[in-house]
Amino acid sequence: xxxxxxxxxxxxxxxxxxxxxxxxxxxxxxxxxxxxxxxxxxxxxxxxxxxxxxxxxxxxxxxxxxxxxxxxxxxxxxxxxxxxxxxxxxxxxxxxxxxxxxxxxxxxxxxxxxxxxxxxxxxxxxxxxxxxxxxxxxxxxxxxxxxxxxxxxxxxxxxxxxxxxxxxxxxxxxxxxxxxxxxxxxxxxxxxxxxxxxxxxxxxxxxxxxxxxxxxxxxxxxxxxxxxxxxxxxxxxxxxxxxxxxxxxxxxxxxxxxxxxxxxxxxxxxxxxxxxxxxxxxxxxxxxxxxxxxxxxxxxxxxxxxxxxxxxxxxxxxxxxxxxxxxxxxxxxxxxxxxxxxxxxxxxxxxxxxxxxxxxxxxxxxxxxxxxxxxxxxxxxxxxxxxxxxxxxxxxxxxxxxxxxxxxxxxxxxxxxxxxxxxxxxxxxxxxxxxxxxxxxxxxxxxxxxxxxxxxxxx
Amino acid sequence: xxxxxxxxxxxxxxxxxxxxxxxxxxxxxxxxxxxxxxxxxxxxxxxxxxxxxxxxxxxxxxxxxxxxxxxxxxxxxxxxxxxxxxxxxxxxxxxxxxxxxxxxxxxxxxxxxxxxxxxxxxxxxxxxxxxxxxxxxxxxxxxxxxxxxxxxxxxxxxxxxxxxxxxxxxxxxxxxxxxxxxxxxxxxxxxxxxxxxxxxxxxxxxxxxxxxxxxxxxxxxxxxxxxxxxxxxxxxxxxxxxxxxxxxxxxxxxxxxxxxxxxxxxxxxxxxxxxxxxxxxxxxxxxxxxxxxxxxxxxxxxxxxxxxxxxxxxxxxxxxxxxxxxxxxxxxxxxxxxxxxxxxxxxxxxxxxxxxxxxxxxxxxxxxxxxxxxxxxxxxxxxxxxxxxxxxxxxxxxxxxxxxxxxxxxxxxxxxxxxxxxxxxxxxxxxxxxxxxxxxxxxxxxxxxxxxxxxxxxx
Numbered sequence: 001x002x003x004x005x006x007x008x009x010x011x012x013x014x015x016x017x018x019x020x021x022x023x024x025x026x027x028x029x030x031x032x033x034x035x036x037x038x039x040x041x042x043x044x045x046x047x048x049x050x051x052x053x054x055x056x057x058x059x060x061x062x063x064x065x066x067x068x069x070x071x072x073x074x075x076x077x078x079x080x081x082x083x084x085x086x087x088x089x090x091x092x093x094x095x096x097x098x099x100x101x102x103x104x105x106x107x108x109x110x111x112x113x114x115x116x117x118x119x120x121x122x123x124x125x126x127x128x129x130x131x132x133x134x135x136x137x138x139x140x141x142x143x144x145x146x147x148x149x150x151x152x153x154x155x156x157x158x159x160x161x162x163x164x165x166x167x168x169x170x171x172x173x174x175x176x177x178x179x180x181x182x183x184x185x186x187x188x189x190x191x192x193x194x195x196x197x198x199x200x201x202x203x204x205x206x207x208x209x210x211x212x213x214x215x216x217x218x219x220x221x222x223x224x225x226x227x228x229x230x231x232x233x234x235x236x237x238x239x240x241x242x243x244x245x246x247x248x249x250x251x252x253x254x255x256x257x258x259x260x261x262x263x264x265x266x267x268x269x270x271x272x273x274x275x276x277x278x279x280x281x282x283x284x285x286x287x288x289x290x291x292x293x294x295x296x297x298x299x300x301x302x303x304x305x306x307x308x309x310x311x312x313x314x315x316x317x318x319x320x321x322x323x324x325x326x327x328x329x330x331x332x333x334x335x336x337x338x339x340x341x342x343x344x345x346x347x348x349x350x351x352x353x354x355x356x357x358x359x360x361x362x363x364x365x366x367x368x369x370x371x372x373x374x375x376x377x378x379x380x381x382x383x384x385x386x387x388x389x390x391x392x393x394x395x396x397x398x399x400x401x402x403x404x405x406x407x408x409x410x411x412x413x414x415x416x417x418x419x420x421x422x423x424x425x426x427x428x429x430x431x432x433x434x435x436x437x438x439x440x441x442x443x444x445x446x447x448x449x450x451x452x453x454x455x456x457x458x459x
Numbered sequence: 460x461x462x463x464x465x466x467x468x469x470x471x472x473x474x475x476x477x478x479x480x481x482x483x484x485x486x487x488x489x490x491x492x493x494x495x496x497x498x499x500x501x502x503x504x505x506x507x508x509x510x511x512x513x514x515x516x517x518x519x520x521x522x523x524x525x526x527x528x529x530x531x532x533x534x535x536x537x538x539x540x541x542x543x544x545x546x547x548x549x550x551x552x553x554x555x556x557x558x559x560x561x562x563x564x565x566x567x568x569x570x571x572x573x574x575x576x577x578x579x580x581x582x583x584x585x586x587x588x589x590x591x592x593x594x595x596x597x598x599x600x601x602x603x604x605x606x607x608x609x610x611x612x613x614x615x616x617x618x619x620x621x622x623x624x625x626x627x628x629x630x631x632x633x634x635x636x637x638x639x640x641x642x643x644x645x646x647x648x649x650x651x652x653x654x655x656x657x658x659x660x661x662x663x664x665x666x667x668x669x670x671x672x673x674x675x676x677x678x679x680x681x682x683x684x685x686x687x688x689x690x691x692x693x694x695x696x697x698x699x700x701x702x703x704x705x706x707x708x709x710x711x712x713x714x715x716x717x718x719x720x721x722x723x724x725x726x727x728x729x730x731x732x733x734x735x736x737x738x739x740x741x742x743x744x745x746x747x748x749x750x751x752x753x754x755x756x757x758x759x760x761x762x763x764x765x766x767x768x769x770x771x772x773x774x775x776x777x778x779x780x781x782x783x784x785x786x787x788x789x790x791x792x793x794x795x796x797x798x799x800x801x802x803x804x805x806x807x808x809x810x811x812x813x814x815x816x817x818x819x820x821x822x823x824x825x826x827x828x829x830x831x832x833x834x835x836x837x838x839x840x841x842x843x844x845x846x847x848x849x850x851x852x853x854x855x856x857x858x859x860x861x862x863x864x865x866x867x868x869x870x871x872x873x874x875x876x877x878x879x880x881x882x883x884x885x886x887x888x889x890x891x892x893x894x895x896x897x898x899x900x901x902x903x904x905x906x907x908x909x910x911x912x913x914x915x916x917x918x
């Protein structure tokens with residue numbers, strides 16, 4: 001397998017780069033055609049790699065690419081999930097090279113070079129490893145079990161149409177385990193495997209004061225300003241200890257035992273290096289928890305965007321009519337997005353002063369999930385990492401959300417193995433997103449080894 | 460005079476509309492050529508109206524249009540000030556007709572129609588009344604004293620280059636009184652004259668957290684979010700009583716006597732009608748003061764704009780690197796913009812938590828001013844209103860700032876008469892700015908009467 005990868009690595013990179021050129025931004029309807037183009041690209045590449053049966057499954061939104069390679073119905077089946085849609089690229093002006101014109105450049109953490117492009121790591125780069133792993137295994141005659149793969153196009157906007165697809169395709173999607181590469185490892189010298197993911201509740205709020213923009217000189221001081229009010233309302237959502245003040249917010253949170261917390265905090269973590277990497281003088285989070293805990297096992301509330309009034313060049317003395325914010329909450333087991341969104345909405349409406357009107361519009365949500373560490377598949381993944389990277393991977397609790405994990409468990413009764421290969425510093429969802437060339441090629445190798453060990457250990 | 464106005468009113472409107480078509484937005488450098496075009500238009504119109512000596516005076520920024528009509532050096536001289544630049548028109552999508560394609564439409568308050576366009580009231584429409592009043596007086600042989608007029612192009616961005624112009628032109632600008640139409644009256648059935656104006660301190664703040672946008676799932680909860688921090692900082696700038704918390708902020712504020720406050724509150728004010736007009740259920744302001752006082756004699760702090768993170772369509776789970784706000788404070792006698800800007804900057808920097816860095820960038824400022832009510836000019840203005848509108852005007856304390864008022868007093872030793880004709884509901888600085896056709900024509904008449912009474916009462 002390794003010599004095949006070595007021999008074809010330039011083509012493996014070129015193909016991925018071609019896919020990255022397609023701006024498949026699902027959050028912005030102006031990229032609708034590009035999104036479909038990206039799906040068709042994946043379909044063609046799966047056919048070329050040797051999948052038996054490849055189709056573009058239509059949904060109410062963007063199509064889902066589905067493919068399979070069935071060796072023997074008696075062998076176990078792995079169902080791979082990934083997504084071909086990407087986050088919006090803005091703020092564009094902070095990119096060092098255009099987000100959809102990939103370039104390979106060396107960085108301190110990626111001495112072999114990294115591919116800079118929107119989607120390089122999240123998730124096209126990580127999905128494409130699976131397509132190439134399929135090619136490698138088929139060309140070297142080493143695929144030891146059945147493989148199914150589904151690549152959706154709405155992950156970045158909440159996988160709205162995935163549930164109905166999974167329900168409708170329940171029989172077709174039958175498998176023994178889910179394999180997803182959409183997370184990160186601690187470092188290239190410290191491989192790791194995610195064992196928990198936070199869920200998500202995402203809302204947009206609109207605060208309306210006067211029915212039109214006013215001159216702040218004429219009305220200022222006498223009429224409440226919706227931006228000031230929004231700031232007050234946002235501020236009141238957390239206390240000085242970083243604790244969220246929404247009533248009943250923590251009711252269903254499963255607290256870890258002291259033993260579980262101690263184990264979690266054994267993962268290598270250098271606070272000084274963390275602060276230095278981010279350019280901050282201090283971290284902040286919920287009192288009583290470490291940074292690993294704050295980003296892994298505790299729910300959060302962050303403003304992802306805020307806007308209102310005059311935001312152009314120069315000065316305009318306006319007392320605006322409206323102010324807006326996008327606010328998201330990361331959820332932990334046993335919180336559910338519907339419950340938390342409802343608590344937020346009720347609370348946010350209740351704290352609005354009489355001087356304004358507020359609207360809360362729920363966006364998508366995602367359920368938190370914990371993956372088992374005692375399954376055959378997890379053990380096979382651990383062994384694959386150990387063989388490819390020379391080190392046993394550290395189990396970690398990730399902060400991001402992959403809603404599909406909870407959905408798969410509910411609809412298909414399947415557990416997931418989160419075998420991601422990105423680095424936290426790869427700037428996913430940020431300008432200059434990138435993915436290490438080393439990680440990409442090593443990932444293909446690790447995926448191949450997973451199949452080998454999984455098939456062997458399943459016997 | 461009145462029959463001349465009646466006879467030429469359609470042309471008076473058409474000429475103003477042509478001027479309004481020029482998007483002379485001073486805050487946005489892309490309109491630089493249009494700003495100059497608007498200046499040249501004014502120059503030509505002043506020449507046509509019969510001014511003796513018209514020039515475009517270059518400054519480090521936009522030119523100042525200057526003109527004069529000297530009848531007799533022994534007669535008193537009125538110096539008119541106005542501005543031809545306008546506020547930015549955004550948010551464009553809230554305009555019912557394009558901001559630079561003026562239309563005349565009836566409204567509840569303007570049954571004779573109003574001109575809808577950016578600058579219709581602030582200040583092109585109010586300046587053009589003076590150009591037309593000059594024409595009327597010259598054509599009807601009724602100009603009873605000397606007239607000078609200066610129209611600047613940077614009022615909406617802080618009149619940066621006006622001071623050096625005034626200093627350099629000190630001799631040329633010699634006059635007995637300043638006349639400005641850039642304020643409003645209480646209503647078309649309640650004429651009023653401004654006797655006080657608030658000053659302005661305007662700053663832009665930038666809060667920086669991590670050195671790049673982060674994935675809120677991976678980092679959320681562990682790294683302080685600059686939007687949340689900015690909201691906290693803004694919130695802390697006022698207490699629950701609407702009192703500004705910046706240390707020493709109120710030190711120099713001149714408190715009015717109980718008698719002065721009682722007089723001020725005699726101006727007709729209907730709180731229910733005020734709330735209904737603005738579409739709000741309640742007003743908010745500093746505890747212990749009426750709405751008239753809050754907007755007239757008390758300093759304020761308003762966020763004029765805020766932005767940060769993802770503000771596009773859909774959802775993006777970003778923990779942003781930066782958040783920004785434009786914040787302005789209205790000042791009252793005896794506060795000065797420099798002092799207040801410095802207090803703000805010092806305080807804002809001091810309250811920043813260790814997790815972020817803040818920058819405060821001062822924009823322009825303006826000194827507050829009070830105009831005398833016992834001068835000949837004020838009495839002449841009052842008489843002109845009484846004659847034209849059939850009612851004695853109510854003296855009011857206006858909320859807006861016209862920095863030139865304090866500048867003129869300091870540099871030229873001249874007092875100002877604020878004879879504005881707009882309505883507070885004319886939506887200046889807002890979408891759908893308009894100016895009543897009745898106000899425009901009645902204003903021309905009132906200005907003519909001011910000259911008549913001022914010359915007579917000066918004898």
